[in-house]
Amino acid sequence: MKVDKKLAAFEMFSLTMILIALKLTDTTPSLFAQKAQNAFWYIPLLAFIVILPSLLILLYLLKHYQAKHLINLLEILLGNKLGKAIGFIFLLLNITFISLDSRNYVEQIRNLYFLNSSTLIIFVLFTIICIFGAIRGIEVIGYTAKIFFPFIFISFFLLAFLIYEELVWDRIFPIFGSGLPLIVEESLLKGSIYSDFILLTMGYSAFRKSHDFNTGGLVGLLFAIGVITFFFLIYAVVFDYNSIEKISFPFHEITQYVNLGDFFTNIETFFMVFWLLATFIRFILLLYLLTWLFGAIFNIKHFELLILPMGYLVMVVGLVPDNSVVNELIYRNQLLNLMTPIIMGFPLVLLLIHLFKRKKVEN
C-alpha cells in the first residue's frame, strides 16, 4: 500500500532549526566576538536581514517554476551548462564549508570530552554515523529530526533557565561594542552562516507541498534566529567582552557553569547528549544534501550510493587544517566572508533573469 511518506511543515521546521540554530553551540559566537566584542550578539539578526531578500527570492522562484531542487531551478533559468557550472561552484564551496564545519564539531567533541583521543578516530566515528544516517534517506532524516527536536529544544531551554542567575545584564553595554561601522561590516560579511538553508532547498521535492517547505522553512529560520540571538545575548552577558574572545565554545562553557540544585553540580554531559543528537542530525542532513547536490549536477539518479565516498571526502578535507585554531580563525573565517557575496548575489541574478524572461514572454 502506498501512503504519502513525504515530509510536512513541522519536519521542515525541525530540520531548519537543527541546521541553523545549532550554530549557537559552535565557535561562531567567538568568531563574531573577535571583532565586534560584546556587541556580537545581534550580528546574526543583522546578517539575517542582509540575507533574507535572497532567501525569499529563491523560495519564490522555486515555487514559481515548480522546480525539483536548486540545481533544477538553475538549469531552468540559466540553461543546462551554465546552471550546472554555477551549481558546481556552489558544490565546491559547500564541500569545503561542511568539511571545515565538521572539523569544528569534531574538535569540540575532542577538546571537551576526549582530550586523550586523536582527532582522527573521533572524525572517523563521526563520518561513520553520518554515512549510516544519510543512507536512510531524506525522509527518515526529517522524521528523526521531528521526533528529536522537542527533546533538544527542551534541553536548550532548560540550560537557558538554569544559567539565569549568572547573567549580568549591564554587560550588554556599550551596545555598539567596538563601534557601529565594524558591526555592520561584520554583519554584511557573515550572511553566509545561513548558507546551509540554501543547501536545504535541494530537498524541495521531498516535501508534500511547496507550502510546507516555505512555511516550515521561514518559521524555522525566524525561530532559529531568535534562539541564536537569545543565546548570543546570554553569552555576552555571562562572559563579557574580554573573556568571550578567548572562549572558543561558549555553549559548552555555560553548560559547565550550571548546576541542578546542590547535588548535581556537573551536568554538562546531560546537555552534551542532546547537543550530540542535534549535531549528528545536522551533519547527516548536510552530507545527504551535499551528495544530492553532487548527484543533481552530474545527473546521477541513485546518488545515495555516493554517500560513502562523499563522507570520506568531507572527512579528508576536514582533516587538512593543522589545528582547530587555524581551522577556525583562518579557513572558516575567510570562507564565510567569501561565501556571503555569492549567496547574496546569485538569487538576485536569478531574479533578474526571471524578470527578463517574463518580459520576453510578454513581448
Next chain:
Amino acid sequence: MQNRRKKAKGNEFGVENKLSSDLVANIDLLKHCFSYGKNNDFSMRVFQAKYNQKDVLLCYYASLVNSDKIEQTIIRPLLEQSGSSLYHVIIPESVKVTSNLNEIQDHMTSGKAIMLMEDDPIAYSIDVSNFEHRGISQSENESVVRGPKEAFTESLRVNISLVRKRVRNHNLMTEVKKVGDRSTQDVQLLYIDNLVNDKLLEEVKEKLDAIKVGNVQNLELLEQYIEDRPYSIFPSIYYTERPDNAAIYLERGHIILLMESSAACLIVPITFWSFIHNPEDRYMRVIFGNFTRGVRFLALFLTTMISAIYVALANFHSQMIPPDLLLAITVTRERVPFPLILEVLIMEVAFELIREAGIRIPNPLGPTIGIVGALILGQAAVEANIISPIIVIVSALSGLTSFAISDPSFNYTVRITRFIFILSAGFFGMYSLVMAFTIWFMYAVSLKSFGIPYFAPLAPIYLSNQDTYFRKAMRKEKWRPGYLLPKDLQSARKDK
C-alpha cells in the same frame, strides 16, 4: 498455484480426478486415496437409505468428527426416515456438494464426513467436525487489571466468535485463504469490509499466496513467512492474544489474521506505538492511562539505557556523577577485579540466563530457581567480589523495567538493544552511545510495516487521533488512522 497443486495430486494417484456414477468404483477410488486399511482412523460405512432404497457410503476421519452427531443427524435419519429428497431426510446445518477428488480430500482433512450415493457422480460433504481444543481461559501474557480477561484459544471457530461478540457489524468479513501445499491450513482474514483499504487487503493476500511451503502449522510460523524483514530486530506484525485488542484494531481498519490451533491473532499493518501501548491504557480514565504510559516510557528508557549510561558515566564522564555518589561507587568497586563493562555484562547475561531458564523450567521447580538466582546474583556474587553492589541495582533495574514492555516480540527488541548500547557505551562513552542510539533510532524510523511508516502518525504526520506518546480523551477521538487510508476516515458520528 491451486491448479498446480491439484494436478500434482491427480498424478500422485494415477487415477481420474472426478467421481463416476458407479458406487463400487468410487469406493475403490476413495479407499485407494485415503489408504483404507493402513490408515487406522479412516472409517467407512455402507448402508441402504430408506427414502430411495439406494446404497449409501459414508466415510470420515474418526478422530476429527463428532460421532454422536453423525449417528443422530445422518445415519439414523437415512435408515429410518422417508422423504422425497436427501435434504428432507438428513439434518446437519451445512451440506456441500462436490465431485472433485481434491476437494473431497480437503473436506475430509478438515473434519467433514463424505457421503456418496449409488448412481450419483457427486459427493455430499457434511460438516460434523469436532476438533479438540482448550476452553477459553484468561489472558496470561497480556494481563490487565481493568478490562475483559478472556483470551483467544486454539480453535478458529471460538476465536471468530470472540471477535464477532465485540464487533457486531455485518460488514465484518471472515475470508479464508489456504496456505501450505501438503497440509493445507486455513488462514482466516478478518476485516471490516467498508473500512479496510482494498490495496492493503490485496497486499496481505498476495503475501499469503506467495508462501510456498508444505505446511504452515500456526500463526507464529505464519508471521515469519509474511513479514518484510526477517532479520530486523524490530517486529513488524503485532501478535496479541486478546480478542478485545483485535476488535479495537479491526474498527480502525487493520486486518486480523487467525488460524486454527493458535491462541492468538496477528494484526497488520502496525506501528511502533502499538508495541508500547496496552489495551488497558484505553480502559482506564485518560489521566490514569496516560500516567501508565509515562511510566512505561520511563521503563523503556531505563531498560535500554540505564546499564549503558552507567558504563559511559563511570568510565568516561565520572565528573558528572556527584562526588559523594562517585566515592561510594569507587569504594565498592575497589576489590572487584574486572573492568566495569565486563561487570555489567556478567550481570546482564546472568539475568538473561535466569530469565530463559525460568521460562523453560518445569513448573514444580519454578520457585527454586528464583531462590538460587536471587542468592547467586544478589548476595554471593557481591560477597565474592565478583561484582559490586551497585551493578546489582543497575541490572536489576534494567531487568525489571523490561517487564513493563508487555509485548513479547518487542520485549526481545528491547533486550537485544540493551546489549548493543552497553557495548557501544564501553567504546567511547556518551559519544558512541549517542551514536549507537541515533543509528538504532534512524533504523527504526526507516522501517515499514506493509508500507506504513513505523512511527506514523507522529512522523510522518497523518490525520488521526494522534495517539502516540499519550492519548486524548475518548470523546475527542474522531478519526481512524489516516495512514491506513481507510474507506471511512471519520470514526465519530458525522453530524457532530
